[in-house]
Amino acid sequence: MPAISTPPASQRILIILGHPSDGSLCAGMAGAYARGAREGGAEVRILHLAALAFDPVLHAGYRGEQPLEPDLRQAQEHILWASHLAWVYPNWWGGLPALLKGFIDRVFLPGFAFKYRKGSLLWDRLLAGRSADLLVSMDSPPWYYRWVAHMPGHHQMRRAILEFSGVRPVRIHSFGPVLGADAARLQRWLERAGSLGRRAAARPVKAVS
Numbered sequence: 001m002p003a004i005s006t007p008p009a010s011q012r013i014l015i016i017l018g019h020p021s022d023g024s025l026c027a028g029m030a031g032a033y034a035r036g037a038r039e040g041g042a043e044v045r046i047l048h049l050a051a052l053a054f055d056p057v058l059h060a061g062y063r064g065e066q067p068l069e070p071d072l073r074q075a076q077e078h079i080l081w082a083s084h085l086a087w088v089y090p091n092w093w094g095g096l097p098a099l100l101k102g103f104i105d106r107v108f109l110p111g112f113a114f115k116y117r118k119g120s121l122l123w124d125r126l127l128a129g130r131s132a133d134l135l136v137s138m139d140s141p142p143w144y145y146r147w148v149a150h151m152p153g154h155h156q157m158r159r160a161i162l163e164f165s166g167v168r169p170v171r172i173h174s175f176g177p178v179l180g181a182d183a184a185r186l187q188r189w190l191e192r193a194g195s196l197g198r199r200a201a202a203r204p205v206k207a208v209s
Contacts, residue, residue, distance in 0.1 A: 009205045011042040013197075014082035018089030018100030020050040025137050025178060025186060029193035030088040033135065036194035037086075040201025045078055049103050056102020062110060072107055079107070083205050084131050085167065086197070087157070091138035091145070091176075095153035104161060113165040125166025129208035132167050133196055134158070138176035145174065 015034055019026035030046060037044050052071040059066060068076070079085065089100050096104075110116065115124045134157055138145055145151055158170040173196060175189045 011037070011040075011201050011203065011205055012081055012083045013037045013042045013044050013086060013200060014078050014084070015044065015046045015086045015088065016100075016103075017046065017048045017050075018087060018097055018103070019137075020097070020099050022048075022050075024090070025175070025189070026088045026090055026135070028186075028190055029135050029137070029175070030086075032190045032193040033086055033088065033133075033197035033200075036197025036199075037201045038197075039194075040198040042084075042197075042201035045081070047075060047078055049099050052103075054103070054106060056099065056106065058102075058105040066106075068106070072103075075103070075107055076112055079127070080208075082130060083208055084133070084200055084203070085162075086133045086135065086200065088135040088193075089137075091136050091140075091153050091174075094145075094149055095156060108161065108165060123164075125164070127162075127208075128166030129206045130167045131200075131203070131206070132162050132170045133200060134170065134172045135193060135196065136172065136174050137178050138174060139179040141177050142174035145176070 015030050017027060017030040021027065034044050034046055052075065054069040054072050087100075090097055095101075107113075111126075113127055115126055117123060134154070136154070140149070154172050154174075158172060162168070162170050173192070175192075
């Protein structure tokens with residue numbers, strides 16, 4: 001009797017929109033990415049950070065306990081559910097917008113995103129097994145951001161936050177310059193975002209921790 005094959009699991013994709021405006025290019029790209037991912041067979045959830053109720057300030061750092069608001073507890077559940085994270089946000093002043101940085105400060109906590117080992121400088125990466133796409137809009141030309149500014153925001157998000165927490169690979173997609181972009185170029189970027197969503201849905205699903 002032939003063995004019964006089990007169909008592969010579908011990607012579980014969480015899209016995190018870090019732009020505060022619903023009418024932004026980032027919001028449009030997040031929607032296009034979601035449509036593309038669903039067309040590719042993925043399960044998709046969208047987290048619009050501007051719609052969450054939370055204090056973005058980690059008042060005592062890691063020295064004191066700051067209870068998570070219900071929206072942040074649910075956000076952690078979404079992240080643990082996901083096998084792939086798509087972050088869509090603008091590059092402001094070379095780095096992350098305050099809304100996104102505050103969200104990461106409050107959510108990517110010890111015991112959730114990472115855990116230092118007792119008596120060691122090493123740490124455990126608690127979000128291992130997940131991959132990520134970064135869709136980042138900017139007014140600068142991407143070549144300028146890379147070669148002149150040296151991509152501080154990209155390095156922070158990829159190396160210091162996501163890879164530190166075990167998320168890899170992290171693929172970065174820069175969209176710019178937005179300043180002065182005509183309707184045809186904006187449409188091409190939306191189409192590219194949809195294509196990236198379909199591509200993410202088609203990748204093999206890893207086991208997540």
